[in-house]
Amino acid sequence: MPESVRQHYELYPYPDYPLFASVRRRDTYANNLDALCSLFNGELPLPGSRILIAGCGSFAPYPFALANPGVPITALDLSRKSLKRARLHCLLHGISGVDFVPGDLCDPALATGPYGFIDAYGVLHHLEEPQAGLRALAARLGEGGILRVMVYSHYARREEDSIRRALRLLKVRDPEQVRRMVRRSGQDSRLRAFFESSEEVGSRSGLADALLHPQVTSYRIDALLELIAGSGLTLLRFAHRGALPEPELEIARIRALETKQEAPGNFVLYLGRNCAGGCPEGDGVFRLNPCLAAAFSGWRPGTLHLPGRLGHKNAALDGAERRFLRRFRNPVPAADLSPTELARAGAYADRLFLMHSRA
Structure with a gap:
């Protein structure tokens, strides 16, 4: 990593949210390791699974730790000033269990794997050699591991x-x-x-x-696919706003947009190492995402708003939908659901509100 990039973040730690800015746990539901492993492997994570936030910046460790209490988290960043601010933010909000590591993510001696989930949001496009960075992250990913990536889109970033x-x-x-x-x-x-x-x-x-960033790479879809192909990982799903759940269809949609010099925004996607795929529709059990437990702990008036993730723009949850989701505070076998309820539960699992796993 160029020294100029480290110096940039020493001068301008990013993002610069106020230290007392708080996050509701229910809004971190898409960062929950149990939910992600259920979606992409059909299984809950193995005991001892860990999370790596590569290029964590000054804020990300807080919401990730909030989403995953008790899960060991490594926060790796080139900038000591960013790490100091991230550590202070966690301290002020009573967050523990995060190991803050200064250094370059391309250094194999730092933050050694395996990890069950790695987050590299807005990081690879600031590397001198993004391909080397992605390979370094892939080397830390365990079997069934999941990697989230966000990189700049050429047509979203033109100006x-x-x-x-x-x-x-x-x-x-x-x-x-x-x-x-x-x-x-x-x-x-x-x-x-x-x-x-x-x-x-x-x-x-x-x-x-x-x-003013000294190192930036923006991607068209085919260059992004070449980057992924060189990592040895599998493209599981795109997750930017409006993304289609099937990767092949989303790639075709993006290519069509690019012929008009348009983009769906910056690219957000999940990659995996030998992920087993979701649980078959009629098998296994459904559970409520643990980040949403407090939101569905009792009767509350009005509607509930949750931020959209995985391409979805979530509608507000009315009373009937909240009553349905409340049933899954304890595991519910898929076999106990009617065909209509099963389809409804599956749609919520695709949004990560519910977790669908084999056991």
């Missing part, structure tokens, strides 16, 4: 990349210099238009990450 290249040519290296340029720009300038439409540049670290 940021264009502005970033221009700022580099102008030798602009400080967020305040950029803001001064915006203030002096005309009402119809591309720079001003970008600032008015982007939420990320509202903070100093967000602006630096979007426009």
